[in-house]
Amino acid sequence: MAVVEVAKEAEVGSPTKQRPKANKQFRDRNQIMLARLGWRFTTPALVIVGAITIFPVVFSIVLSLSNVNITGNGFQLQGFTFSNYSLLIHSSEWRYSLGFTVFYTFVTVFIEVVLGTAFAVLMEKLSKGRGPMMALLLLPWSIITVISAELWQYVYQGTYGVLQYLINSIGFGKPVILGTPTPAIIAMMAADIWKTTPFVAVIVLAGLVMLPSDVFEAASVDGCSPWQSFWKITFPLLRPTLSIAVLFRILQAFGVFDLPFVLTSGGPGTSTTSLAILGYKVMFNNLEFGPGSAVAVSATLLVLIGCLLFLRAFRSQVNGGDL
Amino acid sequence: MNSDQVEPKARIRRRRGGKYAVALATSSFILAACGSSASSSSSSSATTAASSGPQTITWWSSPLGAGSADIRSNLISAFEKVYPNIKVNLVSAPTNTDTNRAQLTTQISGGSTSPDVFMGDVIWPAQFGAHGLALPLSKYLPSSYWSQFAPGLVQGATYKGQVYGSPLFEDQGFLFYRKDLLQAANLPVPTTWEQLQQEAVQLVKSGAVQNGFVWEGNSYEGLTCNFMEYLGSAGGNVVNSGYTQSTINSAAGQRALTFMRSLITSGASPASVTTMQEPQAESTFVAGNAAFLRNWSYAWSDSQTSAGSAVVGKVGVTTLPTFAGQSGTGYANIGGWNLYVNPHSTHLSADLTFIKWMAGTTAQTMLANASFIPTLQSVRQQFAASTTAPPPLQIAAKENLIPRPSGSPNYAAVSQAIYTNVNSALTGSSSVSAALSSAASQMNSALSGGL
Numbered sequence: 103m104a105v106v107e108v109a110k111e112a113e114v115g116s117p118t119k120q121r122p123k124a125n126k127q128f129r130d131r132n133q134i135m136l137a138r139l140g141w142r143f144t145t146p147a148l149v150i151v152g153a154i155t156i157f158p159v160v161f162s163i164v165l166s167l168s169n170v171n172i173t174g175n176g177f178q179l180q181g182f183t184f185s186n187y188s189l190l191i192h193s194s195e196w197r198y199s200l201g202f203t204v205f206y207t208f209v210t211v212f213i214e215v216v217l218g219t220a221f222a223v224l225m226e227k228l229s230k231g232r233g234p235m236m237a238l239l240l241l242p243w244s245i246i247t248v249i250s251a252e253l254w255q256y257v258y259q260g261t262y263g264v265l266q267y268l269i270n271s272i273g274f275g276k277p278v279i280l281g282t283p284t285p286a287i288i289a290m291m292a293a294d295i296w297k298t299t300p301f302v303a304v305i306v307l308a309g310l311v312m313l314p315s316d317v318f319e320a321a322s323v324d325g326c327s328p329w330q331s332f333w334k335i336t337f338p339l340l341r342p343t344l345s346i347a348v349l350f351r352i353l354q355a356f357g358v359f360d361l362p363f364v365l366t367s368g369g370p371g372t373s374t375t376s377l378a379i380l381g382y383k384v385m386f387n388n389l390e391f392g393p394g395s396a397v398a399v400s401a402t403l404l405v406l407i408g409c410l411l412f413l414r415a416f417r418s419q420v421n422g423g424d425l
Numbered sequence: 426m427n428s429d430q431v432e433p434k435a436r437i438r439r440r441r442g443g444k445y446a447v448a449l450a451t452s453s454f455i456l457a458a459c460g461s462s463a464s465s466s467s468s469s470s471a472t473t474a475a476s477s478g479p480q481t482i483t484w485w486s487s488p489l490g491a492g493s494a495d496i497r498s499n500l501i502s503a504f505e506k507v508y509p510n511i512k513v514n515l516v517s518a519p520t521n522t523d524t525n526r527a528q529l530t531t532q533i534s535g536g537s538t539s540p541d542v543f544m545g546d547v548i549w550p551a552q553f554g555a556h557g558l559a560l561p562l563s564k565y566l567p568s569s570y571w572s573q574f575a576p577g578l579v580q581g582a583t584y585k586g587q588v589y590g591s592p593l594f595e596d597q598g599f600l601f602y603r604k605d606l607l608q609a610a611n612l613p614v615p616t617t618w619e620q621l622q623q624e625a626v627q628l629v630k631s632g633a634v635q636n637g638f639v640w641e642g643n644s645y646e647g648l649t650c651n652f653m654e655y656l657g658s659a660g661g662n663v664v665n666s667g668y669t670q671s672t673i674n675s676a677a678g679q680r681a682l683t684f685m686r687s688l689i690t691s692g693a694s695p696a697s698v699t700t701m702q703e704p705q706a707e708s709t710f711v712a713g714n715a716a717f718l719r720n721w722s723y724a725w726s727d728s729q730t731s732a733g734s735a736v737v738g739k740v741g742v743t744t745l746p747t748f749a750g751q752s753g754t755g756y757a758n759i760g761g762w763n764l765y766v767n768p769h770s771t772h773l774s775a776d777l778t779f780i781k782w783m784a785g786t787t788a789q790t791m792l793a794n795a796s797f798i799p800t801l802q803s804v805r806q807q808f809a810a811s812t813t814a815p816p817p818l819q820i821a822a823k824e825n826l827i828p829r830p831s832g833s834p835n836y837a838a839v840s841q842a843i844y845t846n847v848n849s850a851l852t853g854s855s856s857v858s859a860a861l862s863s864a865a866s867q868m869n870s871a872l873s874g875g876l
Contacts, residue, residue, distance in 0.1 A: 174533060174534060175536060194867075259700070261697050261709055278852075281642075281696065282854070283849075283854045367644065368644065369845065371852070372644075373849070373854070387527070387838075388838040389530060390835075
C-alpha cells in the first residue's frame with residue numbers, strides 16, 4: 103500500500119521537474135498579475151491611511167517650526183523658526199508636564215505589567231470558567247475611558263464620593279482626593295491601572311497558552327518548585343510577549359488625555375497636566391498653534407525615542423518570539 | 426520571448442504612472458480642501474445677501490435654561506413670526522465654554538459658512554477679533570444701536586476700536602444664603618467677607634448645616650471669576666491698564682488669596698470646594714447641604730424649582746460681601762454671553778436682523794423672565810424696579826462690577842495662569858506668596874505671547 107502511494111506522488115510530482123523554466127515564468131507572471139491586482143485593491147486604503155496619518159503628522163511638524171497665526175481663513179504660516187521649541191524649554195509648565203507624563207508612564211506600566219502577568223498566570227491555572235473570568239476581566243478594558251473616568255469621578259468626588267465616605271466612616275476625616283496633588287495623581291493612576299491591567303493580562307495569557315508544556319514537565323520531573331519554574335522558564339519564555347505588551351502600554355500611557363481631562367482637567371493647579379492636556383490647552387484654549395504643535399511633536403519624538411531604545415534593548419526578545 | 430519581456434516592463438511603467446496619478450490626485454484633493462477655505466472667504470465679505478427670498482440662518486447656542494425651561498425655541502419662533510422670510514436653524518452648542526470655543530474656532534478657521542450667528546462668552550472678543558474669527562459688528566451697526574445697552578457691556582465686547590459681539594444677556598456673581606438657617610441662629614445677612622466666614626463657621630460648628638460656604642474653587646475658568654471678586658474687594662486688579670504687566674502679586678492679591686485659603690482652613694468652606702465647579706457648588710446648596718453659595722443669577726431659578734431643590738422658599742439673594750474696612754458692596758465678576766457673526770456667513774443681512782431682534786424689547790423681556798439679566802438698558806431698568814422680577818435682577822445694579830482681563834487676545838493663557846496657581850494655593854500645595862509670584866511670571870509670559 104505504502105509503495106503505491108509513493109509511486110503516485112512521484113507521478114504527480116514528475117511534470118514539475120520536466121518543465122521547470124516555463125513553470126517558473128508562468129509563476130512570475132502570475133505573481134506580477136496578483137501583485138498588480140493587490141496594489142489596485144490596496145491603493146485607496148493606503149492613500150486614505152496616508153492622508154489621515156502621515157499628512158497630519160507632517161503638518162504638525164511644519165506648524166511647530168513656523169510662526170503660526172490662526173485667522174478666519176485657516177492657518178497663516180509666517181517663516182521658519184525654532185522659537186516654539188525654545189518657548190517650551192523655558193516653560194516651567196512644559197517641563198513639569200514632561201516629568202509628570204514620564205513618571206506616570208513608568209509607574210502605571212510597571213504595575214500593570216506585574217498585575218497583568220499575575221492575573222494571566224492565575225487564569226491559565228483555571229481549567230473551568232476561564233471564559234466567564236476572561237469576560238469579567240475584560241469589562242474595565244471594554245468601557246470607554248471617558249465613561250469609566252466619569253464612574254471613577256463618583257468614587258473620588260469631594261462632596262458625595264464613595265471613597266471619601268468610606269475613609270470618613272472609619273475615622274480618617276474627609277480627604278479631598280482630586281483636590282490635593284499627590285492623592286489626585288495616585289487616584290488617576292489607580293483608574294488607569296484598573297482599566298488597562300486586563301489588556302496586559304490578555305496579551306500575556308495568549309503568550310502563556312502558547313508555551314510548550316514539555317519544558318514544564320521536565321522541570322517538575324527535575325524537582326523544580328513552581329516559583330523557580332516561573333522565574334527560570336515562564337518568565338524568560340514570556341519576555342517577547344511582555345515586551346510587546348509594554349511597548350503598547352508605553353505608547354498609550356504617554357499620550358494620556360481622557361483620564362485627566364475628565365477627572366481633574368489637569369488640576370489641582372497643574373499637577374495632573376500631561377503633555378497631551380497641555381498641548382490641548384495651548385492649542386484650543388489659547389489658540390497658540392505653533393507652541394501647541396511643538397508640545398505635540400515633543401511628546402511624539404520623546405515617546406518614539408523611548409520606544410526605539412526599548413526595542414533596541416529587547417530586540418532579541420521581540421524578534422525571537424516569532425511575533 | 427523578447428517581446429514577452431518588454432511587455433511587463435511597459436505595464437510596470439504604466440502601473441507606476443497610475444500610482445503617480447493617484448498620488449497626485451489625492452494630494453491635490455487635500456490641497457483643494459485646504460485651499461477652499463481661502464477662496465470662500467474672499468467672496469463672503471462682499472456678500473450682503475438679498476433680503477428678497479426666504480433664507481435660513483444657523484444659530485449656534487448653548488441651552489438658555491435647563492431642560493424644559495430652555496427658551497431658545499421660544500425665542501426663535503417669536504422671531505420667525507415677525508420675520509417670516511428668515512428661518513432660524515438652531516444648533517445646540519456644548520455648555521462648557523472651552524469645548525464650545527474649541528469647536529467654533531476649528532469650524533470657523535476651517536472656512537465653514539455655518540453657523541451664521543453664534544452665542545459666545547463675553548471673554549472672547551479680543552481672541553476672536555485678533556484672529557479674525559468674528560465679524561466686527563460696529564462696521565455694520567450704527568452707534569445708536571450700541572448706545573441702548575447697559576453701560577460697560579459694549580466696551581467689554583470691543584477690541585482695538587471695533588465691537589465684535591452684541592450683548593445678549595449679562596451675568597454676575599451673587600451671594601445666595603439660607604434665610605431659615607440665619608434666622609434660627611439669629612445671624613444677620615453678611616456684608617463683609619470676614620462676617621460671612623465667621624457665620625459659616627458658627628453654623629457648621631453648631632451642626633445646623635453640613636457645609637458653610639460653597640463656591641467655585643476648581644482649577645478652571647470659574648475660579649478666575651471667583652478670585653477676581655475677592656481681589657476687587659481688596660482693591661486690586663490682575664493686569665495694568667495697557668495689558669503689558671501682571672499686577673496680581675500685590676498687597677491686595679496677598680489679602681484676597683490669604684483670605685480664600687483661610688475659608689478652607691477655618692472650616693467655613695469644605696476642603697472639597699477646590700474641586701467644585703458651578704454644578705457641584707449649586708447642587709450642594711440646592712440639596713440643603715450648605716448655608717451660603719456664590720453663583721450666577723440662574724442659581725436662583727434652579728433653587729426655586731421644586732423638582733430638584735430641597736430649599737424652595739428658604740433662599741435669599743444678596744450682593745457679594747466686601748472686605749472689612751471697605752465701603753459699599755463687594756465686587757461681582759462680569760459674565761454673560763454675546764452674539765457674534767461668523768465672518769464667512771453668506772446671510773449677513775439676515776444675521777444682523779436676527780441680532781437686532783435679539784437685542785430688542787421682546788427678546789430681552791423673554792430672557793429677563795427666565796431670570797437672565799437683560800443687556801438692553803430699558804428692559805433692565807424696568808425689571809430692576811419691579812418687585813415681582815427674579816430677585817437677582819432686582820439687585821444686579823447695586824453690585825460693583827469687575828471684569829476679567831479679557832482685553833488681551835491671550836486671555837485664555839492669562840486666566841490659566843491665574844486659576845492654576847490660585848487653585849494650588851487653595852489646596853495648600855503652594856504658599857500664597859509662591860502662588861502669586863508664579864502666577865505673575867506665567868501671566869507676564871502669556872501677555873507677551875508665550876505658552
